[in-house]
Amino acid sequence: MQSSLLxxxxxxxxxxxxxxxxxxxxxxETHEHLTAREILRRARRRLPRLNKSAVYRALDxxxxxxxxxxxDVGQGEIQYELNTQPHHHHLVCQQCGKITDIDGHAFxxxxxxxxxxxxxxxxxxxxxxxxxxxxxxxxxxxxxxxALLLTRCAPA
Amino acid sequence: MQSSLLxxxxxxxxxxxxxxxxxxxxxxETHEHLTAREILRRARRRLPRLNKSAVYRALDxxxxxxxxxxxDVGQGEIQYELNTQPHHHHLVCQQCGKITDIDGHAFxxxxxxxxxxxxxxxxxxxxxxxxxxxxxxxxxxxxxxxALLLTRCAPA
DNA sequence: TTAAGTGCAAATCATTTGCATGGAT
DNA sequence: ATCCATGCAAATGATTTGCACTTAA
Numbered sequence: 216m217q218s219s220l221l222x223x224x225x226x227x228x229x230x231x232x233x234x235x236x237x238x239x240x241x242x243x244e245t246h247e248h249l250t251a252r253e254i255l256r257r258a259r260r261r262l263p264r265l266n267k268s269a270v271y272r273a274l275d276x277x278x279x280x281x282x283x284x285x286x287d288v289g290q291g292e293i294q295y296e297l298n299t300q301p302h303h304h305h306l307v308c309q310q311c312g313k314i315t316d317i318d319g320h321a322f323x324x325x326x327x328x329x330x331x332x333x334x335x336x337x338x339x340x341x342x343x344x345x346x347x348x349x350x351x352x353x354x355x356x357x358x359x360x361x362a363l364l365l366t367r368c369a370p371a
Numbered sequence: 372m373q374s375s376l377l378x379x380x381x382x383x384x385x386x387x388x389x390x391x392x393x394x395x396x397x398x399x400e401t402h403e404h405l406t407a408r409e410i411l412r413r414a415r416r417r418l419p420r421l422n423k424s425a426v427y428r429a430l431d432x433x434x435x436x437x438x439x440x441x442x443d444v445g446q447g448e449i450q451y452e453l454n455t456q457p458h459h460h461h462l463v464c465q466q467c468g469k470i471t472d473i474d475g476h477a478f479x480x481x482x483x484x485x486x487x488x489x490x491x492x493x494x495x496x497x498x499x500x501x502x503x504x505x506x507x508x509x510x511x512x513x514x515x516x517x518a519l520l521l522t523r524c525a526p527a
Numbered sequence: 528t529t530a531a532g533t534g535c536a537a538a539t540c541a542t543t544t545g546c547a548t549g550g551a552t
Numbered sequence: 553a554t555c556c557a558t559g560c561a562a563a564t565g566a567t568t569t570g571c572a573c574t575t576a577a
Contacts, residue, residue: 230531230576251566266534271567287445291542292566306491317489324480333473334505335462344498349490386551386556407541422559427542447567448541 223280237262238273239282239297248286248294248305248314288314288343305343310351314343379436393418394429395438395453404442404450404461404470444470444499460498466507470499 220239221231229235237258242249249257255270274295277283286294288307304322306315322339329335347355376395377387385391393414398405405413411426430451433439442450444463460478462471478495485491503511 225577228531232532232576234533264534267566268535268568269533272532287443289443306485306489306493308491309494315489315491317485321481321484321488325477328477329462329473329500329502332477333462333471334508335464335471335500335502336508337462337500337502338465339500339502342500344485344491344493344495346485346491346493346495352490352492381552384556388551388557390558420559423541424543424560425558428557 220282223282224276227280229276229280232273233262234258234265234269235273235276237265238270239277242283242295242297246296248296250292250294252292254295286343289345302339304339306348307343307345308348308351309345310347310355313348315348376438379438380432383436385432385436388429389418390414390421390425391429391432393421394426395433398439398451398453402452404452406448406450408448410451442499445501458495460495460500462504463499463501464504464507465501466503466511469504471504 220236224231224235238254240261241254241257251267251270251274254274255265255267258265258270274283274285278285278295281298283295284298286296286305288294288305290312302319303316304319306317308314319339322342326337326339329337376392380387380391394410396417397410397413407423407426407430410430411421411423414421414426430439430441434441434451437454440452440454442452442461444450444461446468458475459472460475462473464470475495478498482493482495485493
């Protein structure tokens with residue numbers, strides 16, 4: 216695992232630095248999605264002089280190696296997670312902000328269509344789907360603005 | 372259409388202002404996705420004192436009414452488009468940046484699964500899927516970094 | 528050795544906000 | 553007459569960048 220990371224980096228012309236290792240280690244130790252700021256905070260326990268630029272640069276490298284997935288939930292800070300197998304995806308509730316992880320099978324049909332009909336190779340990991348979760352739908356029945364929204368977002 | 376906009380706004384407790392009208396008008400006159408900055412530029416031809424704050428606030432209102440869709444292609448500026456029927460979606464090539472519009476049928480299965488299995492009402496309009504387009508896949512066969520990426524993004 | 532990587536501080540830049548004024552209802 | 557909305561300027565805040573110094577190879 217250690218040596219495979221080194222190989223991946225070398226193969227791509229990168230160096231193995233303590234900064235890159237520790238960023239990857241932090242992400243390996245959780246199943247949460249972490250922001251760059253939170254990664255920095257945790258990584259500094261082991262590498263106190265670590266700088267946020269180095270975190271961003273490390274995340275960039277790790278993302279290009281597809282060891283890490285950025286997840287943009289559209290709320291300012293980008294979140295990062297380890298790119299584990301099997302892939303999973305994220306349902307982001309626009310109302311309460313809750314993020315639900317779901318497994319990949321829901322996307323099989325979509326993946327196939329995009330590849331065969333459009334020749335497009337989708338990155339169906341770093342994937343966030345926005346919408347309204349079950350509980351919020353219940354609460355929202357009364358709110359006029361939102362009722363409109365729910366009506367209009369029905370499938371085409 | 373004019374009066375329906377007014378109704379929508381009133382129903383939701385908003386006022387119909389020239390600023391909101393002109394922002395909507397600008398979006399109605401194109402099939403492109405426009406950034407807030409570009410919307411401001413075009414809208415100022417008709418409303419020279421229009422301010423960027425007003426544009427952002429108008430886009431916010433129109434989005435909440437689901438008259439407008441924000442599309443975050445992950446490249447800094449958010450893009451906006453009219454929420455037309457039938458819905459369509461966006462394939463964003465991470466390599467060359469090209470955005471391809473596709474119709475909604477590819478998402479029917481996904482939509483159904485999310486609703487029935489997860490009780491989640493997805494906003495399957497403002498939807499951008501990242502990946503690599505046909506042409507870039509061809510060019511990228513030689514590049515080691517990218518070959519790795521293409522391998523790893525294969526369906527789970 | 529030497530090119531790539533880091534730490535630091537400053538810059539960038541889309542978006543947001545406070546506040547006094549203006550306008551839709 | 554109300555109070556929602558705008559214009560302006562200043563703030564915010566995540567991410568990026570320039571540069572001198574380190575360090576992995």
